[in-house]
Amino acid sequence: MFVVHDERYYNKFGVFKDRIDAGEKLADLIVRHFDVDRDKTDVVAIPAGGVPVAWAMAKKMKLRLKVLLVSKILFPWTTEAGFGALSMFGDVELNKRAIRHYKISDDVVEEQIKKTREKIERRLKIIPEKYLLKEGNEIAFLVDDGLASGYTMLVAIKSARRFYDKVYVAVPTASSHAINLISKSCDGIFCVNLRDVYPYAVADAYLEWHDVSEEEMLEFLK
Template sequence: MHFHDRQHAGQEIALRLLEWAADGDLNDALVLALPRGGVPVAAQVAQALKAPLDVLVARKIGVPGQPETGIGAIAADDPPLFDERALEMLGLSEDRLGADVARERNELHRREDLYRNGRPAPRVAGRTVILVDDGLATGVTARAALHHLRQQDPSRLILAVPVGASDTADLMRTEADDIVCLIQPPDFHSVGQWYDDFDQVSDDDVIAILHDLRSSPPSPS
């Protein structure tokens, strides 16, 4: 399987989840997207399930000098979650990464303010929550987001991604109640290689998608 774009990936995830919804397993579901790339994927899921869509902003903490290599992540105002083994291997400490955490925390709050525009975070307690991203590589941001959500006592916590590294997907099973990962290729190198169109999603794109779905709210499932 290969995805045309994030919208196509979201439609494929939605098909899998609709099977669960038909059995009544997704009552009162809330779809949360990890911005930015997870938002167009999650929009298709929310529309198919007739469920509300919102965002959960999490930020990756990168290796100094290699910001794309995640060594930890933050969500909301929670303490950072680090890969302790990776820290030890690289000779790093949490204290040394304090400035990086502070910078990413500022960016996290900027995005929350921008995307929510004063709206409160949605209620999680007692609900089925479906966390959506466009793929899993190291999984550090998804892990921080799932850990944050778990503390809010959802009735069921589902991670849904189109593609991911199989070892990362296995690791996420300790954080989520259920996982939908449509492709777990043995030759996984990056999320983008499984999309024909993997253009960057902008802040304006995120805001437009959230606005469009709020302007035509779904009817109850």
């Protein structure tokens, strides 16, 4: 396992214009350090924010684009932060430390998992079939727009192992905490903007930031 990041952007803020720029910079980082075999490699996006990043990366590297549905299991009082993640294949990871810290009951945990499962099932119906991950190549680059806690990517890695011999994580930005969490599960990590400052927010790496809607995500896939 290895971690490749760009020293020029270490602990920097506002390094990407938007998610498209982030995907292109990510592609540049990868091709500088990795010999990509186009016939054996897929770019696998984590919706929704990871889709425009992966789209730009796949376009620049001329690779096939796939989608792996993974979603945060949200705290009941927010639409942003989560205490774990769930994938379209039923793989789940829970941040037990966060559950204990916020004193979240088992019933609430189950209810939030149920809501996450419903969200994934809804997205499974709207994403074009040809993009859904159902069979793989030899190598996958798993792409999201950034890693804060790392739990979503941890679940994505577990699910991608069903289809790929080698699973690499490729993200524009990540916290050092998230990198440490996923490092033992994947074969390598490419991250343009690594930050070990606290508090960490994915949005701080972008000059233009908005939540990617399902409609916008589908436009990229079309």
